[in-house]
Every structure is written in structure tokens, then in C-alpha cells.
Amino acid sequence: xSKLSGKALEEQDRIHGILVEMFPGNRVExxxxxxxxxxxxxxxxxxSSVKALMSETGIQIDRLSDLTAYENIDGRDGxxxxxxxxxxxxxxxxxxxxxxxxxxxxxxxPTLTSIWRAANWLEREVYDLFGIPFDDHPDLRRIQxxxxxxxxxxxxEYDMKDRQPFPDSLPVRIAARTPAISGQx
Numbered sequence: 001x002s003k004l005s006g007k008a009l010e011e012q013d014r015i016h017g018i019l020v021e022m023f024p025g026n027r028v029e030x031x032x033x034x035x036x037x038x039x040x041x042x043x044x045x046x047x048s049s050v051k052a053l054m055s056e057t058g059i060q061i062d063r064l065s066d067l068t069a070y071e072n073i074d075g076r077d078g079x080x081x082x083x084x085x086x087x088x089x090x091x092x093x094x095x096x097x098x099x100x101x102x103x104x105x106x107x108x109x110p111t112l113t114s115i116w117r118a119a120n121w122l123e124r125e126v127y128d129l130f131g132i133p134f135d136d137h138p139d140l141r142r143i144q145x146x147x148x149x150x151x152x153x154x155x156x157e158y159d160m161k162d163r164q165p166f167p168d169s170l171p172v173r174i175a176a177r178t179p180a181i182s183g184q185x
Contacts, residue, residue, distance in 0.1 A: 009034060011093050018058045019097065023049065037098045043110040043135070046086075046101055050115060053088060053097065061097060063089040064116040067123065069103075069130045071156050078102045082132055084109060108135040129154040 016036045019028045027039040040046050053061040066087040077083050080102035088097045103109055111134045112119035123134045124143040131152035134140055145153065149164055 008094070011095050012036065015059055015090075015093065015095055015097065018056065022052060022056065031098065035096050035098065037100060040099060040101045042101065043103075043108070046084075046099065047110050047112075049099060050086070050088070050112065053099075054115075059097065060090050060092050061088045062091055064112060064118055064122070065089045065096070067112075067119065067126065069126050069132055071130070071154075072102065073156050080104045080107075082130060084126075084132070086112075103132060105131075106133065108133045110135050111137040113138055128152070131155065 012034050016028065016030065019036050019038050023038060023040075026041075029037045029039075031037055038049065040049050050061070053059055064086065066085075068085050069082050070085065072078065072081060072083050077100075082103050082105070084101055084103055086099040088099060089095070090097070109123075109132060111123055113123070113136075120138065121143060123137055124140060126132050127134060127137075127140055128142045128144050129152055141147075142149070151162075
């Protein structure tokens, strides 16, 4: 179990209880750090759940600290191909709540950019690396990979050894280390 102090564990227990009450039909579980994980079933439910968590006075989620995805290759989290993972944080209680939901390949996920500006870059990263599209995103384009790159490198079918050289790219040369001038180091 977690090695949290009594006060922090009490806060997480309280938040977990609120989540179970607020979302009676949803799966609400604990991770190895005793933090709550709320599973939602769809994109529209994601939006309504996030808005509810922001307004709930017992939780007051006020930050999207991260969002990512993983490929549900073993099917442990249901039949859909990808699992979206949203890390939400409450400054007031210094606690996190994770929201997850499953999406199929090419299924559009609603953007959270109207709620948090930080979602813009995070959603672009998920789109670039996994190929998961976001509905109504203001600027959905690659953010890490070259525009000419074909594929999405964090998908399991992408071979780690696969390379896509672009003939018009500038070669990178690392300069040799120059000796220090005497008296200066």
C-alpha cells in the first residue's frame, strides 16, 4: 500500500468517497499510490465529469497536469484499442484524480482546450504519437514528429528500428571539442 502521511491519505479517502457518490454507475478504483481513478464510458461523459469535478466543492479540480494514452494491447481494460488517461489535480487538497476512458482507433475524443489551455499541446502530442484525433481541437497537427513522418511511433505496430530518412534534411555534425586556451578554463 501507499506510504502516505495520515492527513494525505485521509484527503484521498475523502475524495475517493465523493467520486463514488458522484458517479454511482462508474468504475472508481484506487491505484498503487491510493489515488482515485474514475472510468468514464464516452467523450461526452468525459466533458461532463470534468466540469462536475471542477465545480464539486469537496474536490475542486483546477488543473490538468497531464494527459496521455496507452495501447490496450492485452485487452485488460476492455475491447477498445486505446485508453485515454487524464491527470487532474486539486491545489486546494494537493491531490490527484485520474480519469480514464477507452477509445477505438479513429474515434474522436472531445478536446478540453476550452477548459484548460494546456490541453492544446498535450492533445497534439497524443495525436502525433498515437494517432488519436480530437474533435474541435483548434490546431491539431504534429508537434514532435516531422510533418513528413508516416505513422505514429508509440503504437505497438510501429517497429522501433524503423527509420524514415528525409533526403532534404540537413546533416547533423557534432563539432570536435576544442582545447581550452591557456589561462582560461
